[in-house]
Every structure is written in structure tokens, then in C-alpha cells.
Amino acid sequence: MDSKKRITWIVRIIVYLLVIAFFYWTITNEYFNYITENIDQFKVLVREHLQIVGLSSGMALLVAIPLAIFVTRPTFKRVESLVSTLVNFGYTIPNMAILALMMGFLGIGFKTAVFALFLYSILPIYRNTVAGIQSVNTSLIDAAKGMGFKPSQILFKVELPNAAYAIIAGVRTAVVINIGATALAYLIGGGGLGNWIFMGIKVFDNSILLSGAVTVTLLAVITDYLLRAVEHIVVPKGTKR
Amino acid sequence: MIEYKDITKVYGEDVKAVDDVSFTVEDGEIVVLLGPSGCGKTTLLRMVNRLESITEGDILLDGKSTSNLNEIELRRGIGYVIQSNGLFPNMTIEQNVTIVPHLLGWDKQKKEERYQKLMKLVGLDVEDFRKRFPHELSGGQQQRIGVIRALAADPPAMLMDEPFGALDPIIREKVQDEFLAIQKELHKTILFVSHDINEAIKMGDKIALMKDGQLMQYDTPANILQNPANEFVTQFVGQDRTIKSLSIHMVNDIYSQNKLKENKKLAKQVSLNTNLRDALGAILESKEQAVTVVNGQNETVGSLDFDGINQFISELTS
Ligand SMILES: Nc1ncnc2c1ncn2[C@@H]1O[C@H](COP(=O)(O)OP(=O)(O)OP(=O)(O)O)[C@@H](O)[C@H]1O
Ligand SMILES: [Mg+2]
Numbered sequence: 174m175d176s177k178k179r180i181t182w183i184v185r186i187i188v189y190l191l192v193i194a195f196f197y198w199t200i201t202n203e204y205f206n207y208i209t210e211n212i213d214q215f216k217v218l219v220r221e222h223l224q225i226v227g228l229s230s231g232m233a234l235l236v237a238i239p240l241a242i243f244v245t246r247p248t249f250k251r252v253e254s255l256v257s258t259l260v261n262f263g264y265t266i267p268n269m270a271i272l273a274l275m276m277g278f279l280g281i282g283f284k285t286a287v288f289a290l291f292l293y294s295i296l297p298i299y300r301n302t303v304a305g306i307q308s309v310n311t312s313l314i315d316a317a318k319g320m321g322f323k324p325s326q327i328l329f330k331v332e333l334p335n336a337a338y339a340i341i342a343g344v345r346t347a348v349v350i351n352i353g354a355t356a357l358a359y360l361i362g363g364g365g366l367g368n369w370i371f372m373g374i375k376v377f378d379n380s381i382l383l384s385g386a387v388t389v390t391l392l393a394v395i396t397d398y399l400l401r402a403v404e405h406i407v408v409p410k411g412t413k414r
Numbered sequence: 415m416i417e418y419k420d421i422t423k424v425y426g427e428d429v430k431a432v433d434d435v436s437f438t439v440e441d442g443e444i445v446v447l448l449g450p451s452g453c454g455k456t457t458l459l460r461m462v463n464r465l466e467s468i469t470e471g472d473i474l475l476d477g478k479s480t481s482n483l484n485e486i487e488l489r490r491g492i493g494y495v496i497q498s499n500g501l502f503p504n505m506t507i508e509q510n511v512t513i514v515p516h517l518l519g520w521d522k523q524k525k526e527e528r529y530q531k532l533m534k535l536v537g538l539d540v541e542d543f544r545k546r547f548p549h550e551l552s553g554g555q556q557q558r559i560g561v562i563r564a565l566a567a568d569p570p571a572m573l574m575d576e577p578f579g580a581l582d583p584i585i586r587e588k589v590q591d592e593f594l595a596i597q598k599e600l601h602k603t604i605l606f607v608s609h610d611i612n613e614a615i616k617m618g619d620k621i622a623l624m625k626d627g628q629l630m631q632y633d634t635p636a637n638i639l640q641n642p643a644n645e646f647v648t649q650f651v652g653q654d655r656t657i658k659s660l661s662i663h664m665v666n667d668i669y670s671q672n673k674l675k676e677n678k679k680l681a682k683q684v685s686l687n688t689n690l691r692d693a694l695g696a697i698l699e700s701k702e703q704a705v706t707v708v709n710g711q712n713e714t715v716g717s718l719d720f721d722g723i724n725q726f727i728s729e730l731t732s
Pocket of ligand 1: 425426429430449450451454456457609
């Protein structure tokens, strides 16, 4: 076993131990009883949370991927740097600031939260899709063209399949970050598990705080695993080494 | 038949990559576009299937101007092979090989028959490779797949841009021989880019030698070697052109001039279709410094020694 592998293993074991210790601590202190005692509210909050994540991520997907495809078409190459600069700039604004800004335009509530998180999710997906498409070997495109592929066939049979890994990686990053960021939606009246987290902070109650925070974390971990499964299905076998 | 008519290509404002080039590739012939780096070989090749636009002039395919044809259909009707094979990593070998038939809408059975036939053509196992991906093949195997993929829809013409350029010398020789054997059966009309004079001599029925976008000489390998049109051709062909010309002539060429020596039973023998380079090798290795020449029926037709080859070559180049 080389040293790199050994270090990975040591780190992994330490992390597992910490997680086990954490759950031991929370469970012996009966912190999660707050969930079972308020199961109805819990269900509502989880549903809200997932709705915000689902809607904002879904919309981001629908905007970012087509936009990335558009700017990588040979005819529109010139707008690529312009669009990328704009999108990158948007991402440098802290998400708290975006929330505040959105409140100014859209007022308070669910819609504002969805819209803000939608904006925030565009960049990772967009950037990875552009990078993925651009990294497809130019000789593949040349071969495809030379054999008489139509532009749409080049996109769907060559560019997207070979960029699939990068695209999914972008989606995973965006969605996982989004799940965490959605906790902030509470601040603008968007609902979700942020409710408990911030209430816990306000009243110094670990039980409420952890019931919210741990659930958000679990949602993120589970989603990440699910998206890995999607990746396994969507990414063509020959492009994985 | 591919006809270049006064072709000029200018990139941007003033990069003249091809300058008023005209020549014709006859049906069933391999024409090698030869010349130093940047002389415009790739540009010249890519104008045929309109991957590059033509600035001036016209290219005719079987008498029809390519500029009037639908771009996509034109390309599907011409095989295209590039140096870095361009196999699609996301597709299996089977999918790669049958991609053009697929685009053309062939039915499943026809595609399958074609796949099997092509794999046998290059001696690759039909089943073993079917579900493999390009990165699971050796460089030589990948390049063979690149070649049969271009042959898949049985196009009459093929464009090949340094198709064997990335292979190491031993594998390259093998794949070249294999390709020549295939061409003997299929009689495709082929444009073949190379910057290697030895490859050009071996592969070409004719050679178009280029320099700075201009056509220096368009002729058979033998004539390019023996009668270089100008100083550049002489230099490009190199000082060892006598030795190179050995590989384009057969023992049969001496036989047909009735210039073989008397029948003799010697330790080593060569056949009539051995090239003179190999024959010379055999002579130098033999104890008697001469070899027996046999015909296709294994009957002795004469013998050959160093003087015989020397005489033949010096008559050619004088
Ligand atoms: N897209 C392009 N834009 C501008 N100039 C180009 C372009 N493609 C080629 N050229 C120029 O045209 C000339 C001919 O290029 P070409 O690729 O045809 O050469 P080549 O003979 O194939 O060279 P090599 O043996 O290195 O492949 C070169 O000077 C090259 O720099
Ligand atoms: Mg070239």
C-alpha cells in the first residue's frame, strides 16, 4: 500500500470515528427526540426544503446546460467569454447578498428563495458543461464532421456523451451546495429546515438546532449518492478510465 | 476520380496555403500528397470534402463539382481517416465501425454483415472486439479500426491524412502492407497525405510533391526518383534515391528485359515479385553472392547477382 492510499484510509477512519462519536453524543442526549415529537412539522419542513432545492436546481439545469451548449456552438463562439464573465461575476456575490438583493425585488417568501438559489446554482453547472464540451478532443469533432455528421449529431453523439462526466460533476456540486444553502431560505421566509436551525440558534437549544442541521446534512449526503448512481448510468462506459 | 482545377486557398487575409494546384487522381489509384510540414497537404486534402472552403478553383468528384453537392452527403460518400484515428471513446468498436452506415439508415442485419466483413478484412476478431471501447485497443488496432470505419459505407473515394503517422515503424510497415493488400481488392480512389518519402514510394501509384503551397512534381514514384523536376525535388528525395528506387522495382522488371543470368541452383532463392531492395539483401547474405530466381509455379527462371541489379539501376538513372 503506498503512502497516499494509507493517508486516505487513516483520514477516512478518523472521519467515521468522529461521525460515530457525534451520533453517540446526540442520541444519548436524546437530541433527535425533537423530530419524533414534532413529526408533522418535520415532514412539512423536509418537503419545503426539497421543493426549494428541486425547483431551483431543476430550473438552473434547464438554463445552464442549454446556455453552455449555445456558447460552445462554432457560430456563437464569440459570445462565450462575454457570457462566462457575466456568470462568473454573478457567482462572486455572496449568497447572503443575493438573498438580500432578491428580497428587494421580489419581497419575502418561497419564490424569492427559489429564485435566488436558482441563480446561485447556474454557475457550477454552466461552467462544468462549457469546460466539458471544450475539452472534447478536437480530432473527434473533425472526424465526425469529415464523416458527414450533422451539427446536431456532433452535439448529441460526440460532444455531450464525452462531456457527460464533467456535466454530471457540475450538477452534483450545484445540488449539494444548494441543499446547504437552502437552509438560509428561512431568513427570507422561504421555509425549509432552516427554520429549526435558526430557531435552535436563537433559543440556544441544541436539540432543535441539530434536528435541523443533521437532517440537512443527511439530505446532502443521500442526494450525492443518488447523483453518483445517475452518473454511473448516464456517463458512457468508454469515457471512464 | 478526383480533379483539382486551379485550386488556391488563402487563410484569413494573406496566408496562401495552396497556390494554383491542378492534378487528377484516377479511379482506383493511390495518390500521395508529399512535402515538408506546412506545405499545404492537409489543406489540399480537406478541401475535397469541404472541411475547408476553396478560395479559387474547383474540385470535381467523378466529374461533378463538389461545390454544388450537399456538404453532409458529400462527406458521407467519402471515407475519412486522420492521424489520431478519431475513434469515438463513448462508442464500442462495433458502433464506431458502423457509424456511417448508421447515419445512412442501414438496417441492423446489413450493418452486422458489414461489421463482420470489415473486421475480417483487417484480421481482427469479430466477437472479441465488438463490445470493447477504443481505449482498450493497441495503437495499431485503433488505426485499423479507423481505416475500416472509413470503408464502412463502401465509399469510392478515401481521404487519409497521415493515417499511420502515429504508429511505431514496425507496426507501421505491417499496417501499410495490410492496407495495400486491401486496396488491391477494393480499388478505392485514395488521397493519402504523408511527409515520409519512403511511405510515399511504397504507398503511392503517384506522388504529388508540394512546397509552400505549390505543386513541384506530380508523377509516379519511379519518375520522381529518377527524373526529379527541379532542385527541390532532388533534395527532398535525398542522396540515397538510388537505394530508394530499389524498393519500387521488382526482380520481374529485370526478368522482362531478359537480363537475368543463367539458371543456377543456389542456396537462396527469390520470387519474381520480390522488390530489388529485398533481393539485394538476399544476395548480400548468400554464400555465393547470388540468388536463384523462381516464378509463381516455383520453376527456376534464372539467377541474379549484385552486378545484375547494379546494371539495371544505372541504366534507369542515366
Ligand atoms: N485554419 C487555419 N488558419 C490559418 N492558417 C492555416 C490554417 N490551417 C493551416 N494554415 C496554414 O496553412 C499552411 C498549410 O497548412 P497545412 O495544415 O495544410 O500543412 P501540412 O502540409 O498539412 O503540414 P503538416 O505536415 O505539418 O501537417 C500552413 O502555413 C499553416 O500555418
Ligand atoms: Mg497536415
